[in-house]
Amino acid sequence: MSLLKLRGELNAQQRIILAILGGIITLLIWWALAEALAQQRPVVSGELKELPSTFDTSISQQQRDSILRQDSILQSQATSFVKVYPILPPPLKVIRSYQGLLAQDELVGNTSRSIWLNIQGYIWALIIALPLGFVLGLIPLFRGLFSRQIDALRYLPLSALTSLFIVWFGLEDTMKVAFLAFGILVYLLPVIVQRIQEVEDVYVQTAFTLSATNWQTIRSVYIPAVFSKVMEDIRVLTAISWTYIIIAELLNRQGGIGGLIFIKSKMGQIDKVFAILLLIILIGFIQDRIFSYIDKRVCPHKYLKYKLPGLQECQYGIYFILLMLLAKTVLPTLIPSMAIWAALLVGLVMICLGELRIMGASKAGK
Numbered sequence: 001m002s003l004l005k006l007r008g009e010l011n012a013q014q015r016i017i018l019a020i021l022g023g024i025i026t027l028l029i030w031w032a033l034a035e036a037l038a039q040q041r042p043v044v045s046g047e048l049k050e051l052p053s054t055f056d057t058s059i060s061q062q063q064r065d066s067i068l069r070q071d072s073i074l075q076s077q078a079t080s081f082v083k084v085y086p087i088l089p090p091p092l093k094v095i096r097s098y099q100g101l102l103a104q105d106e107l108v109g110n111t112s113r114s115i116w117l118n119i120q121g122y123i124w125a126l127i128i129a130l131p132l133g134f135v136l137g138l139i140p141l142f143r144g145l146f147s148r149q150i151d152a153l154r155y156l157p158l159s160a161l162t163s164l165f166i167v168w169f170g171l172e173d174t175m176k177v178a179f180l181a182f183g184i185l186v187y188l189l190p191v192i193v194q195r196i197q198e199v200e201d202v203y204v205q206t207a208f209t210l211s212a213t214n215w216q217t218i219r220s221v222y223i224p225a226v227f228s229k230v231m232e233d234i235r236v237l238t239a240i241s242w243t244y245i246i247i248a249e250l251l252n253r254q255g256g257i258g259g260l261i262f263i264k265s266k267m268g269q270i271d272k273v274f275a276i277l278l279l280i281i282l283i284g285f286i287q288d289r290i291f292s293y294i295d296k297r298v299c300p301h302k303y304l305k306y307k308l309p310g311l312q313e314c315q316y317g318i319y320f321i322l323l324m325l326l327a328k329t330v331l332p333t334l335i336p337s338m339a340i341w342a343a344l345l346v347g348l349v350m351i352c353l354g355e356l357r358i359m360g361a362s363k364a365g366k
Helices: 012-037 061-076 091-104 107-138 140-155 158-169 173-197 201-209 214-251 257-266 270-298 311-330 337-365
Strands: 039-042 081-084
Touching: 012 091, 091 107, 091 270, 107 140, 107 173, 107 214, 107 257, 107 270, 107 311, 140 173, 158 173, 158 214, 173 214, 201 214, 214 257, 214 270, 257 270, 270 311, 311 337
Parallel strands: none
Antiparallel strands: 039 081
């Protein structure tokens, strides 16, 4: 098959080879741009690295011009130069910067803090959006009363609302979680209402024919249909969630990779800024893979024609982990952190046992 065919499909080997080749090309372009934008800085002794602040009234403009003139003379007489990357650091310099971030800037602790804030924001957004979305989507009275107001929320400039969230929730983590949850909510709530409207009438009519009550129809038709599509919408919101958590952490730089990015950019450590950005991309990619896995195991009817043995164990493990995270988010003082780690371990063991059974059934079926 030609690789240039419109909408052509790639086999597994082609995907792997092209992905590796694409990564190499990206690194080469990155390195070439960094070298093209590099500058040669003269190495001189006695040079004033930082000028006095323009707000410093103790120094006159003539004195400031004299300092600049003296530095210019020293630089013109320099005999050695060093290459600097003020705009775009090369890939190797970015990779090396992780050592300093880990040793001096508590990268692991700040990253863990941001991830936990991100998870809490997701959970609170789902707690509010799911029941409210079902009420608006299923009951015409409430949809007519509030649907236009809900749709209008999407046009709010959320970054401009940070001062309000500071007034309402203070500067601590509560404000950050609330801001992130609201940012996800304004996008997720209209989507849930839309997903309810997209449920095919044939399934609703079948439930009606079987004399199902309203609650039975919601439980057996609407909830599975909506959840199977909302998982894909949650994956799309991953990038939005990290955007808002960075904004929230800039307001009170008491930890988190958002505050760390701001500090490193103010210090001119561009290589460390790029290193943190690459870490955020990696975390977002892992989150996307986790959401994709949860979707495949919680909604197997989208991907499988029949139920494999081991699916139930995987689902129990996922539900157990999600319930513990929910409990820790809603009741943070009552649930110790060790309980979360223990629940995570138990849930992962259940998931692994289920995956082993699925692998065994798949091999037996071939």
